Amino acid sequence: MKKRILLSLAHMGGKEQDFIQEAFDTNWVVPLGPNVNGFEEDLEKYIGEGKQVVALSAGTAAIHLGLVLLGVQSSDEVICQSFTFAASANPIKYQGATPVFVDSERDTWNMDPVLLEKAILDRKEKTGKYPKAIIPVHLYGMPAKMDEIMAIANKYDIPVLEDAAEALGSNYKGRKCGTFGHFGVLSFNGNKIITTSGGGALICNSEKEAKETMFYATQARENAPHYQHEKIGYNYRLSNICAGIGRGQMMVLDEHMHRRQAIHKLYTELLKEAKGITVMKKPSDDFDSNFWLTCILVDPKKAGQTREEIADRLAQDNIETRPLWKPMHLQPVFKDTPMYVNGVSEALFNNGLCLPSGSLLTNEDIQRVVQVILEK
Incomplete structure (x- = not known):
């Protein structure tokens, strides 16, 4: 394995x-x-x-x-x-x-x-x-x-x-x-x-x-x-x-954070030509993210594959992923709660995927994840 x-x-x-x-x-x-x-x-x-x-x-x-x-x-x-x-x-x-x-x-x-x-x-x-x-x-x-x-x-x-x-x-x-x-x-x-x-x-x-x-x-x-x-x-x-x-x-906080930021940068570079797949990015230099997790959005029509298909293929390759958070206004426990929605979080949940992002991962690990994503 x-x-x-x-x-x-x-x-x-x-x-x-x-x-x-x-x-x-x-x-x-x-x-x-x-x-x-x-x-x-x-x-x-x-x-x-x-x-x-x-x-x-x-x-x-x-x-x-x-x-x-x-x-x-x-x-x-x-x-x-x-x-x-x-x-x-x-x-x-x-x-x-x-x-x-x-x-x-x-x-x-x-x-x-x-x-x-x-x-x-x-x-x-x-x-x-x-x-x-x-x-x-x-x-x-x-x-x-x-x-x-x-x-x-x-x-x-x-x-x-x-x-x-x-x-x-x-x-x-x-x-x-x-x-x-x-x-x-x-x-x-x-x-x-x-x-x-x-x-x-x-x-x-x-x-x-x-x-x-x-x-x-x-x-x-x-x-x-x-x-x-x-x-x-x-x-x-x-x-x-x-x-x-x-x-x-x-003592290692900044080191760990910089590694996650480097992992995000590597994902962004490796997936830049992938049709229908976009990596979450900061809107401007005002936003300096630690990129705790690198997340992607999958447009099924353009990508020719769904978020679920990518996640299943990664799982078969022994790679862990996770869908983006399911919005609270969609959770059964909060079904009667007041909400002010515009469809953004629901679309993110339906098409988003969190990729392996831990600071222990090597560049080779990230390349393997991307290789599986690009396989159809």
Whole structure:
């Protein structure tokens, strides 16, 4: 059997075990400790803008706590990008609130600012109040049109919870994704640019917000000699062991990101003459994507083959792929949810494919993937 080519495999840098061993040697095998503090400091230095970072158990936990801190309740609506993974939307339901899904624009595949404003005004007309928050997503590492999104959010005084789970290292107009909104979200799942096995972080604007996040992430225990609880809390802190992996990964973050960008460039070059197949690209130099995953769109009429046929052929060659995210407004669990759609995300879902993009892949691996794609 041919070598297995995976979509996005975790890539260790070599120093991770040193931090883990230190945690064992000092018996810091709990959800707090020096590695957690060090990892947060590394992230704060990397993303800049004077932000405070709180390391958590998952990106989903970060979105949830962001909504908690924004005061989202059961009577509220929250606008969420439809073209995303379910973890962007599920925490809205955790709070008992109602998601309102907004479709994508074609340039970045992210939240359409025109539809966003339409949704805001229509929800105000229908419910008598504005949505409580807006969750745009930087999909596959491609920055959303944050200038337009933030301008609209500020116009109606609606806070933005920026989902940069797939976009660590990506920049929009020279500024790191995750730093535009009132809060930002990162993910360190096993398939991301860097990993802590499982984990995430909430990017906060102030030390006060960071402390409040830590409070809710550690079961909302009050400052008392006994166990005193006046608010509902959660067990969301990152473990000191996992944070040790993260500290080692931060040392190779830029290296891993540059490799994924090089892989995207190679795919683009190798597929430039392929009829009916287009590689996702940045709209302009304002959008500096980490290209976490390289994605293609397949026009069946021009390509003479469908997305499914390409995926099946790659699978037979022991190569892993994945369709693009199925939009949230098409998911059965959200079938009765308000939505503002234009057909863009549905077309992307029907014709898009994520290709192997992990930083461990060689140029020969990428060439093999392309060779199979071009075979009919």
